[in-house]
Amino acid sequence: MNKIFRLTVLAAGILAGVACTACKKSPAATATKAGMYFGVAIQPGDILDENKAKLIVQNFNAIVPENTMKMINIRPTKTLWNFSDMDKMVDFAQKNKMMVRGHTFIWHQQNSTIVNQIRNREDAFALIGENINQIMTRYRGKIACYDVANEIFNEDGTFRKSIWYKWCGTDLYEEAFRMARAADSDAKLFLNDYSHEEAGTPKAEAFYEFVKSMVEKGVPIDGVGFQLHLCTDYGINEERLRENIRRFADLGLEVQFTEIDIRMKMPGSEADVAIQKEMYETLMRILKDEPNVNTYMTWGYTDATSWVPATFHGYGDAHLFDKDLKAKPVFGSLVELMKNK
Numbered sequence: 001m002n003k004i005f006r007l008t009v010l011a012a013g014i015l016a017g018v019a020c021t022a023c024k025k026s027p028a029a030t031a032t033k034a035g036m037y038f039g040v041a042i043q044p045g046d047i048l049d050e051n052k053a054k055l056i057v058q059n060f061n062a063i064v065p066e067n068t069m070k071m072i073n074i075r076p077t078k079t080l081w082n083f084s085d086m087d088k089m090v091d092f093a094q095k096n097k098m099m100v101r102g103h104t105f106i107w108h109q110q111n112s113t114i115v116n117q118i119r120n121r122e123d124a125f126a127l128i129g130e131n132i133n134q135i136m137t138r139y140r141g142k143i144a145c146y147d148v149a150n151e152i153f154n155e156d157g158t159f160r161k162s163i164w165y166k167w168c169g170t171d172l173y174e175e176a177f178r179m180a181r182a183a184d185s186d187a188k189l190f191l192n193d194y195s196h197e198e199a200g201t202p203k204a205e206a207f208y209e210f211v212k213s214m215v216e217k218g219v220p221i222d223g224v225g226f227q228l229h230l231c232t233d234y235g236i237n238e239e240r241l242r243e244n245i246r247r248f249a250d251l252g253l254e255v256q257f258t259e260i261d262i263r264m265k266m267p268g269s270e271a272d273v274a275i276q277k278e279m280y281e282t283l284m285r286i287l288k289d290e291p292n293v294n295t296y297m298t299w300g301y302t303d304a305t306s307w308v309p310a311t312f313h314g315y316g317d318a319h320l321f322d323k324d325l326k327a328k329p330v331f332g333s334l335v336e337l338m339k340n341k
């Protein structure tokens with residue numbers, strides 16, 4: 001090889017390395033080729049760290065801000081809007097051709113202290129309306145879908161007695177979807193929850209009935225989010241999960257897997273690791289079979305910075321990458337499943 005040729009090859013290699021965000025064979029490209037979204041919840045620091053940013057871009061084609069768009073962060077006081085982290089995430093996604101989910105407008109947690117000033121139902125409507133308008137107009141065309149409301153049910157199927165429910169009953173939930181549709185008519189609008197994924201539980205039934213009533217009333221809802229924070233102790237009832245997904249399809253609605261993680265009791269045994277792998281794969285197979293499921297978002301990518309151990313004491317190892325950012329075997333099998341989609 002002569003010197004010029006060698007230098008050319010070297011330069012091409014470096015360029016390919018730099019521009020490797022969309023390497024044809026990357027898992028992200030595989031997901032895109034399969035016509036699906038394979039995504040991850042991220043924190044602002046993830047895209048500032050070169051290694052982590054690279055890992056995210058190569059392996060996923062969608063992101064969701066884990067905390068950045070929640071009221072406490074994006075609007076800490078009535079007059080202070082803190083868009084900088086969200087802007088950076090959206091720019092990152094645009095640059096790397098990733099889909100963005102917006103999460104979330106109505107929730108009972110991580111609200112800012114502005115909610116303490118709510119005195120009546122009109123105040124609650126106004127506050128949520130301002131948040132929806134500000135955020136959705138700013139990111140119009142850049143954020144594809146939003147969790148308009150999150151976790152509004154209790155396990156027993158009653159409505160959660162949140163500050164929103166206290167002032168507005170269910171009216172605000174429905175009105176928020178209308179306000180969101182008006183703010184960005186192209187964004188898809190979702191109602192998101194956990195432990196309602198398998199048909200037959202009080203929560204799953206109440207959630208389904210409420211969504212059905214929204215559809216019947218013409219409330220502009222496009223789909224429902226299944227968080228899927230799962231545990232190897234309980235497994236998945238695949239039949240009940242599919243049954244639930246199909247009844248939403250019958251309503252004309254999409255189902256997105258919005259926050260997947262599968263924890264195990266620590267230290268995890270080999271059996272737990274095998275069950276976890278099987279569970280992650282089952283969800284991907286369901287996505288492949290069910291026409292109204294196309295989005296597989298994981299809630300964080302590494303056990304190093306997971307929300308799981310702090311929330312479920314004694315549990316962990318829930319994610320697709322280990323503490324050293326190394327992909328677990330389950331990750332490879334998910335990519336293989338995507339290839340055959």
Ligand code: XIL
Nearest residue numbers: 066067103150151194227259299307
């Ligand atoms: C969690 C985040 O992962 C944590 O970092 C934060 O401290 C609390 O919220 N359901 C949801 C998410 O809809 O917003 C939650 O995220 C996890 C459960």
